[in-house]
Amino acid sequence: MRFAHLFTGFVIWLLAALPATAFDTIATSALVMDQTSGTVLLAKNEDRPVPPASMSKLMTLNMLFEALQDGRVNLDTKFTVSKNASEKGGSKMFVKQGDRISVENLIRGIIVHSGNDACIVVAENLAGSEADFARIMTARARKLGMNESTFANATGWPDPNHRMSARDLVSLANRLMTQFPEYYGYFQERSFTWSDITQSNRNPLLGLGIGADGLKTGHTSEAGYGLVGTARQGDRRVILMINGLQSSGERAPEAERLMNWAFRQFAQETLIKAGKNVAQAEVWLGETSTVALEVADDISALVPYSSRDSITMSVTYDGPIPAPIKKGTELGVLNIEIPDLPSQSYPVFAASDVESGGIMKRLRVSADKLMKALN
Incomplete structure (x- = not known):
């Protein structure tokens, strides 16, 4: 026989507020998670594989951070730039063929500049080729439980076989913060200069005074505008992923709105x-x-x-x-x-x-x- 004792407590009267289920986002896919408790606050098409654009560079960084942690490379290790890497289009760090660039500078080039060329340098020097690196990334993602992630390249360049879900990206962001805290500070850097070219971090949440300190934007015509962002206020940290926005002008206020909602409408209670x-x-x-x-x-x-x-x-x-x-x-x-x-x-x-x-x-x-x- 099973007995159940039911009681209700913690009756605290407050002004009425919108329930969580009434809140939505204009993003086509999204996930907002309170990292401190692991509670998912908002989810929309969170398991649908979507084009992640440059947000998938977080997985390239994960592979590089793992190599650093394993001792296969260190921050001063020099990677050689190939012709293939130097000629890659899109967002660039502006590396030159034959350059020998430290791992630390390549990390900055990927995070701050969103450098496609820097990603290819990392891929080729860790795995021999970008194609082999992509296969290794996909296998690693599966072992990490990121079952909706498949990689065709190291950059997020449009490809029908390059996909990630909102849940996988939030999980990956959480991993980068918790498993590699010694490298996480690079995500907060506001600008970086390479080859006499200074570029600013594209993350629109940095500098808003909401505790944001990462992580990565993404944009292609196929994917729209996306962001994996995180912020810390007091003892709480929130991670979000949004994708499919129509413009950078739409992405920035939507990300800020979701962050403010997550912090202001929820509280950690004993x-x-x-x-x-x-x-x-x-x-x-x-x-x-x-x-x-x-x-x-x-x-x-x-x-x-x-x-x-x-x-x-x-x-x-x-x-x-x-x-x-x-x-x-x-x-x-x-x-x-x-x-x-x-x-x-x-x-x-x-x-x-x-x-x-x-x-x-x-x-x-x-x-x-x-x-x-x-x-």
């Missing part, structure tokens, strides 16, 4: 303190007839301001629970339901020991059970 009793579970043949259930750690969640008075919690357990019971034994599950967000579950534990009842207790229980059966 819902239950560690050690707090959340329910009483029925005990079978124990010294006491119930045992308190508690959580082991503080439980916090991202909560929409408009839903703070609508959170419900339930505790489920299989019972009655036979004695003896030792304090700290996991006995059930606490389920938390927050409107417009995924449900969350946490284990609950016995708050105290419960010894087995004596012979008289057992006789009384047996007699009660017999009387109920007879009736």
